[in-house]
Amino acid sequence: VQERRGPIAALIREARAAVGHWEYMDRDCVVPPLVLRGRRAGDRYQPVGAPGSKALADVLADAKVPVGERGRAAVLCDRDGPIWLIGQRLGERVKLTPATRTVLRVEVRESDDPAR
Numbered sequence: 001v002q003e004r005r006g007p008i009a010a011l012i013r014e015a016r017a018a019v020g021h022w023e024y025m026d027r028d029c030v031v032p033p034l035v036l037r038g039r040r041a042g043d044r045y046q047p048v049g050a051p052g053s054k055a056l057a058d059v060l061a062d063a064k065v066p067v068g069e070r071g072r073a074a075v076l077c078d079r080d081g082p083i084w085l086i087g088q089r090l091g092e093r094v095k096l097t098p099a100t101r102t103v104l105r106v107e108v109r110e111s112d113d114p115a116r
Contacts, residue, residue, distance in 0.1 A: 021086050021109075025094040027102035031079040036086075036108065039073045045082040047089035056085055063088055076106065 043056040054062075060070045074086040083091040086108050096103065 022105060022107035023084055023090050024096055025083065025090060025104045025106065026096055026100045027104040028100070029094045030083065030104060033079065034106075035077050037075055037077060039071070039075050039085075043075060043082050045085070046092040047085075048092050048095045049089070050092065056082065059085055059088055074108065076108070 039056050039060075044053045045056065045059075046053045047059060056073065056075065057070065060073055065073070075082045076084040076086060078094075080093070083094045084106070
């Protein structure tokens with residue numbers, strides 16, 4: 001699946017904007033357990049379409065995320081490291097391909113519970 005082409009890609013982009021942060025990934029490429037955490041110094045991953053790995057700090061800077069918001073960035077990691085910088089691009093390692101057999105949909109929402 002490539003988001004840059006076709007009418008389905010436009011629908012996916014619109015749905016993401018409307019409902020929040022969600023992403024589809026190749027389940028067979030995800031190495032459990034999944035952990036949602038804050039960004040850590042030195043975190044790196046390869047965003048979809050990038051020629052190599054990038055520091056998460058550089059991805060946020062390139063996306064023009066305000067400096068004050070970068071410290072609040074959430075990262076979804078599997079056992080092998082970051083796979084999705086929430087609100088930014090998915091990691092190349094878990095993207096959907098023609099060889100994908102099982103799709104995992106991950107959605108991140110804010111909790112209604114103020115204690116969380």
